[in-house]
Amino acid sequence: MRFLLSAARKDLLRIKNDWPALLLWIGIPLMVGGLIVLVFGGDAAPQAKLLVADNDGTLIGRLLTGGFQQGPLADLVVVEPVEPAEGRRRMEDGDASGLLIIPEGFGGAVLDGEPAALELVTNPSQTVLPEILEETLDIELEAAEVIRRIFDDPIDRIASGVVGDGLPADTAVSTIATAFNRSGEQASPWLLPPAIELETVAGEGEEFDFGRAFFPGMLILAILFMASGLSIDVWSERRQGTLERALVAPRSPGLWLAGKWLAGSAALAAVSAIGLAAGRWLFGIQAENMPLAFLWLALVGLALLALFTVVQVLARSERAANVMVNAMTLPLAMLGGSFFPFEAMPEWMASLGRLTPNGWALLRLRAVMDGAPEPGILAVSFATAAGLALAIGWLVSRRLRAWAA
């Protein structure tokens, strides 16, 4: 048993001495993951979709939405007219960045200088795009107000011309909207409090939370890459002849392997602890969920290390082993929900991804970090991971002598 500790100490020293490799194993997935999140994450689409439910059907509504189709905003915002009910349903599905509801009689109220209200429903899972919609509408409404006060007469004239009667051509609307937009920008510093109120309502559903959505995936990813990197060590011991030396010493090969895995687990646990601490600091993950998350990560790391070790000892050469382990790690990382969330995958891919060891581990980790693990499932998961590592350890250590010779 003391040999177990000696072997673990020896391997910990070696892992420590090889710290640049450690940094790479952790750093590369985090970097790749970070990039992917930056590019695709947060706002699901690069364009904001604004649904407009126009219950009023007057020029003013068209002027408002026309403002979104001018200048740089035109590239960013797609306006789509919808029925109110359909609009609300699609917002619930997270299908658009915002839903603008123009109430009946809105146009008349504005032109008459009476208080009026607009409702903008925003998508809570997006951060930037809904804000753009809101800001733009604000500016437009302020501009409209200013213009109404300054150019009381012409607006009256427009009003008398359009309310009720046929609508002006699109080009005319656009031109006016542009004018509104521009004057709005210029006028905004000395704007009077607007009489039109924009009421922004955050839609149903949970707020987008980077920590929740991507952080567990990054943790699993670092553990996955690290376990695959650590597993290569059986070959380096074989190449260096130190495995042979261990086999002629009066100790069981099982202890030698257990020591190696103990050291690996300690390193994996250290990385998990640092990762969780960083998560708490950066994303405010719940402290009370951390101990269980830590245990789970360390155990998953050991189980992954065991799985990769099987591949290592099945390969015919060190080179083949490295190629095989790398060829496994990347698809596992891609499918396992760390880079692309399962929700964003086609269903067949998601169900495959949930079956990968890391995908399976990620689902449990999410549950633990949300503070909502099912005790039964969790117990079975812990037992499965530990049992897997034990069974593989037993099998591999029995084959170690034949493998080394």
Next chain:
Amino acid sequence: MIEVETLRKEYDGLVAVDDVSFVARPGGIFGLLGPNGAGKSTTIGCISGLLSPTGGRVRVQGHDVAREPRAAKARMGVVPQEVALYEDLAAEENLRFWGEAYGLRSGRLAERVRTVLETVGLLDRAEDRVETFSGGMKRRLNFGCGIVHEPEVLLLDEPTVGVDPQSRVRLLDLVREQAAAGVCVLYTTHYMEEAEALCDRLAILDHGRIIASGTLEELRGSMGERDLVRLAGTLDPAAVREAVRSLAGVEVVAVGEDQVALAVPEASRRLPEILNTVAGTGAAVRETTVTRPSLESLFIRLTGKELRE
């Protein structure tokens, strides 16, 4: 003591070790001499418990290696043919780990690590990583890792390959010191001079079989008082063999189209006679070598080939 009885090891069809038996005693250096592929490392592997023999048995200090591997292994120190060290650890850490693997603890461990570092001349490099060592330094540390736990039996597999003459002398001295301290040393090599200088008992191995064994004196004696004469040039093997028959006491050891090896009593006196006889067959002799009786000549006599080919 190492007792090897009718040891046999086969690798699907290929017989690497074929009915090998010998006994190596405490305080002595037993040499296992043979060319590449003779089966030296395989024999050592079967003794150390790394390989399972196909047949026969091995006892180390009275413990059967197959039945009581732990007891047998605890008494052995092994210095593998290929350097076996943790390149990414310091010399000291390597010794420390192997010491622990053989059950050394705390004070005793520290003391042994220091002593061995001193013995192999690496005390000043104790904290440096092995990857920064020269080949010879690694060889010395490789040896050190085999003796850190003070084994009663020491298995050395060609420990001086690739070592400069100075380090080699130092290593051979270390091996002698071990034997002098009562350790039973098994030493494999394909260097004749090394075996002659170091070993008190020897077995010559070829194609997995022991073709001669005994003390150095016994082996020299089996060569008789005859020297080895080698004539190189162009010759007709059958004619040479026939002609040499007329020479009293001269024996053909080996003959080919470009050289002949003869065992000759008092070769220096009889050289003119031999040259005349061989020349009489129409052979053109370019080079003549006379060697005093040695393991080399014995090996050539036994196998018809040079040891280092």
